[in-house]
Amino acid sequence: MSAVRWFTVSIIAAFVFVASAGGAFLYLLSTYPSPEIQSLEFETQGNLSTGLKVSSDASVENLGGTGYVIVEFRALDGKSIEIDSASQQFPMSRGESRNVTQAFSDTGIENIGVTVYAPGRPDLLRNESERTRSIY
Numbered sequence: 001m002s003a004v005r006w007f008t009v010s011i012i013a014a015f016v017f018v019a020s021a022g023g024a025f026l027y028l029l030s031t032y033p034s035p036e037i038q039s040l041e042f043e044t045q046g047n048l049s050t051g052l053k054v055s056s057d058a059s060v061e062n063l064g065g066t067g068y069v070i071v072e073f074r075a076l077d078g079k080s081i082e083i084d085s086a087s088q089q090f091p092m093s094r095g096e097s098r099n100v101t102q103a104f105s106d107t108g109i110e111n112i113g114v115t116v117y118a119p120g121r122p123d124l125l126r127n128e129s130e131r132t133r134s135i136y
Contacts (some may be wrong), residue, residue: 033118034064036129055103056118058114070119073102076111
């Protein structure tokens with residue numbers, strides 16, 4: 001009879017351990033920011049021969065907890081080689097949306113790429129939202 005009791009208690013203990021670990025993981029996941037790019041728009045002035053000025057506007061929404069968010073803009077040529085880049089870091093609260101703008105001036109820009117992520121988030125839980133759009 002003690003073997004049946006021991007087996008039953010170990011099964012219940014295993015379920016409690018798994019449920020506690022799962023709850024802790026979900027709590028940890030929900031406390032970090034989880035930014036996502038909602039839209040990426042840009043406006044161009046000039047042409048490729050005289051120089052191109054591109055003004056990028058990205059709409060970022062934080063679906064996770066409160067914390068810092070990094071937005072990285074990249075100006076790319078046709079082969080996805082980075083010509084120029086810029087980044088911005090700012091705090092966002094849960095559910096907050098923000099428009100972030102960046103301007104580039106160069107002759108070889110063909111694509112604009114944007115990546116957002118939370119810098120304090122552990123690598124295991126790190127998420128990146130990335131979007132690239134062609135100018136032409």
